[in-house]
Amino acid sequence: MNETAPRRTPADAPTPEKERSLAPxxxxxxxxLGIALANSVYYVNAPEYGARSRPLDGSWPDRAADLLLVTLVDARWLPLFALLFGYGAVQLMRRQLASGHDLRxxxxxxxxxxxxLTAFGLAHLLLLFGGDILxxxxxxxxxxxxxxxxxxxxxxxWAGAALAAAVPPAALVGMPPFGTDVRSSVPSLLTGDPWEALVLRAAAWPLDVVLLALSAFAPMLLGVWAARRRVLDDPARHRRLLRRTALVGLPAGVAGGLPLGLIAAGLWNAGVAATYLASALHVLTGFAAALGAGAAFGLAAAGRAGRGGPVARAMVATGRRSLSCYLAQSVxxxxxxxxxxGGLGDDLGTAAMAAAAALTWLATVLAAAMAARAGRRGPAEALLRRLAYGRRTA
Structure with missing residues (x-):
């Protein structure tokens, strides 16, 4: 027996840290961070809301925050997460097949x-946040x-068809709330009764599925395509593709997000039709921004930027515990x-709420980095693995 041969990791054990792809x-x-910033606005309690659920008549710092967040954050990071979800599905299949399991x-x-994962998401929806994506x-x-x-x-x-079908309904998310009695796209966060909030979250969820499912499925399919070519597993080999994607996608995302950002910040008094067209452009270019951001992270990984410093290592540790960190944000x-x-949303504008969201994300990053140093997985990841495999794994 050759004692120097590498030991193959069992298929039901977590992928060793050294074998995980850095870029995803x-x-x-x-x-x-983008998800925390995007979700934070829903907790701001204001008399009236405009495009992308941004409170109207905010202070100048709030308007500046609305402009930046709508242009650079909203509908940009969730498509990236969906892309990575599809990428990860192929990675799991490849690893299981390589370990000797058949396709069935x-x-x-x-x-x-x-x-x-659906059960986790429904629990998250009922107990915490109506905008659940899980x-x-x-x-x-x-x-x-x-x-x-x-x-x-x-x-x-299929990805192109899903994208074409996704834009018209997803653009409705960017519109000001309809009706005289509706002040927010997340009404469950406007009531002081937790049981009423639970009912409102459950009642609104089917509409969220209709509005958001297709816009998530399109980048998932692109993630499958990219995973087949190991674009993020071996980014150095695909540096040219990644560079072109980043140089096209990121500027397109900024340019396409700016019109709705101006409307949301109250700097452009657009009509209903113009707002809808700006929202549709915002959604469409959000896919380009997601692809560009994913490519940029691939380039960073290809340059070994992620392995050298404590900040990048902390980001990687957070990504490996993303399910736990995402749920912690809602808590x-x-x-x-x-x-x-706590009710502090009554006293904060969008700028202060965005700062609180960034601090919350930073706290999860520090917690993930400490867990990585201790060699511990995220609690949600560990539970999901145990439930999926049916027994405790290494």
Whole structure:
């Protein structure tokens, strides 16, 4: 027996840290900041709301924050997360097949993971936050299974069709709330009764699925396409593609987000039709921004920027515990800002709330870095793994 031969990791054990791809984790950890900033506005309690649920008649710091966040953050980081979700599904399938499992066994495992992820999301929805994405991702994962072995041409065609179908309904998310009695796109965060808030979250969720599912499925399919080529697993080999994608996607995301940013900040008094067109452009270029950001993280990983410093290592640690960190954001936000809990959302504008969101994200980064140094997984990741595999794993 050759004692120097590398030991193959069991298929049901977590992927060793040294074998994980750097770029996806680096992207996830940083993107959680964008998600925290995007979600923070929903906790601001104001008399009236405009585009992208931004409070009207805010202070100049609030308007500046609205301009920056709508232009650079909203509808930009969630598509990146969806892309990474599709990428990760292929990574899991590849690793399981390489460990000797047949395709049917791999599909059963993925169905269990997607099923439990949906359950996690529904619990998150009912207990904490009506804008949950986990349940939507879990449900879309079952559809994603049908595409993992599809030809590339079909995969890209489906992605294009999903994108074309996604923009019109997703653009409605950017519109000011409709109706005289509706002040926010997340009414569950305007009530002081926690049970009423739970009912409102559950009642609004089907509409969220309709508005957001297709806009998440399109980047998921692109993530599958990219994973087949190991674009983020071996970014140095794909440096030219990544550079072009970043140079096109990031400026397009900024330019396409600016019109709606001006409307949300109250700097452009646009009509309903112009606002809808600006919102549609905002959604469409959000996909370009997500691709550009993903490419930028790939370039950073190709340059080994992520392995050298403590900041990058902390980002990677956060990305490897992204499920736990995402849920922790909601726990903090609800405890501090929901009307039926801390109630601090009544006293903060969008600028101060964005600062609080950044501090919350920073706290999760520090916690993830400490967990990484101690060799501990995120609690949500550990629970999901145990439930999906049916037994305690290494």
């Amino acid at each position: 984790d680096l992207a996830r950890g940083t993107a959680l 066994a791999v599909r059963r495992l993925q169905r269990r993971r997607f099923g439990w 349940a939507i991702y879990g449900i879309l994962g079952f559809g994603l299974l049908l595409t993992l072995r599809a030809p590339d041409r079909s995969l890209l065609a 903090v936000f609800v405890a501090l800002f929901a009307p039926y809990a």
